[in-house]
Amino acid sequence: MSEKNTKQPTIRVLATGGTIVGMAGSATRHEYLPGQIGIDDWLGRVAEFGLPAQMLGTQIANIGSEDIGPAVWTALHGAILEAMTDDAVDGIVITHGTDTAEETAFLLDLTLPARKPIVIVGAMRPADAVGSDGMRNFVNAVRVASDPGASGRGVLLVMGDRVLAARDARKVRTRGTDDAFRGFPRGSIGLVTPAALEWFGNPWREGEDARYAYPTAMPEVPILYIGAGMTAELVDRILPANPSGIVVAGVGEGNMPNAVRERLIEHRKNGLIVVRASRVDEGLVDREPEDDPNGFIAARALNPQKSRVLLMVLIASGIADAASIQKAFDQP
Numbered sequence: 091m092s093e094k095n096t097k098q099p100t101i102r103v104l105a106t107g108g109t110i111v112g113m114a115g116s117a118t119r120h121e122y123l124p125g126q127i128g129i130d131d132w133l134g135r136v137a138e139f140g141l142p143a144q145m146l147g148t149q150i151a152n153i154g155s156e157d158i159g160p161a162v163w164t165a166l167h168g169a170i171l172e173a174m175t176d177d178a179v180d181g182i183v184i185t186h187g188t189d190t191a192e193e194t195a196f197l198l199d200l201t202l203p204a205r206k207p208i209v210i211v212g213a214m215r216p217a218d219a220v221g222s223d224g225m226r227n228f229v230n231a232v233r234v235a236s237d238p239g240a241s242g243r244g245v246l247l248v249m250g251d252r253v254l255a256a257r258d259a260r261k262v263r264t265r266g267t268d269d270a271f272r273g274f275p276r277g278s279i280g281l282v283t284p285a286a287l288e289w290f291g292n293p294w295r296e297g298e299d300a301r302y303a304y305p306t307a308m309p310e311v312p313i314l315y316i317g318a319g320m321t322a323e324l325v326d327r328i329l330p331a332n333p334s335g336i337v338v339a340g341v342g343e344g345n346m347p348n349a350v351r352e353r354l355i356e357h358r359k360n361g362l363i364v365v366r367a368s369r370v371d372e373g374l375v376d377r378e379p380e381d382d383p384n385g386f387i388a389a390r391a392l393n394p395q396k397s398r399v400l401l402m403v404l405i406a407s408g409i410a411d412a413a414s415i416q417k418a419f420d421q422p
């Protein structure tokens with residue numbers, strides 16, 4: 091065997107906090123605090139398993155992911171780019187809260203090259219809970235990040251023995267460890283356990299550069315969640331000063347009360363980009379005939395929160411014409 095084949099993979103672990111390193115102080119208490127274990131302590135616990143990988147830890151943050159935003163994203167993006175250009179590093183694992191893991195994963199998926207495995211992982215139960223899932227998820231994530239077959243697939247999310255593509259991954263349950271995350275429209279693109287990894291299908295972004303530049307300034311894009319009987323006045327109240335875009339979490343296939351639609355059409359005439367997504371979990375929203383005259387964008391398979399991430403990146407990249415924006419939402 092050549093030196094390279096016998097060398098253990100080196101994994102850069104970028105820690106941001108979350109339940110995976112949370113502590114309840116009691117194995118049976120429901121309440122816990124996220125971000126209680128530092129990366130050095132965490133990797134010391136992992137060392138007990140004797141994984142066939144060298145792990146290098148970096149503490150990016152140690153917070154609940156509900157508080158993660160541009161500052162942590164920017165720090166993560168820079169650290170990953172550094173690891174991508176470091177020949178000594180074979181893969182990257184990001185430990186993260188599950189509440190916004192899908193947004194961080196998708197933002198990184200859009201703004202990083204697909205040349206090395208990048209895996210985001212979290213947990214549904216804190217580290218000291220009975221049946222904690224964090225260490226298993228982490229060991230699975232290291233196995234995926236150590237596998238050359240994980241390259242060329244963009245950012246991956248590993249939870250509950252499943253491997254999901256960042257574009258598909260979404261948190262669908264607030265409790266439970268096996269099926270808290272699902273992929274839509276694609277389901278799992280692989281299955282992983284501490285002992286085995288199986289891929290379904292080949293990499294689809296082999297050697298691809300970043301799709302978009304990482305935004306130096308994040309535009310504020312609100313999400314208007316539609317409820318029955320909602321009035322048009324709410325549209326004006328939710329829009330920030332000088333709005334550039336809005337995502338509508340519509341009912342059904344991106345529908346909304348007519349008065350709301352009319353008000354958005356008025357704002358569209360003043361340059362506001364309007365994306366029709368759906369509040370329905372596995373909701374495909376395709377273009378409808380009125381989208382052309384209204385100048386609206388159909389979110390296709392992206393849920394509202396990931397539509398917002400893509401729209402922020404597009405606006406920050408100066409992509410403002412409806413055809414180019416729709417093409418970005420259409421791209422798998």
Ligand code: DAS
Nearest residue numbers: 108109154155187188189
């Ligand atoms: N503590 C929440 C978070 O940080 C939930 C979690 O980590 O699973 O997202």
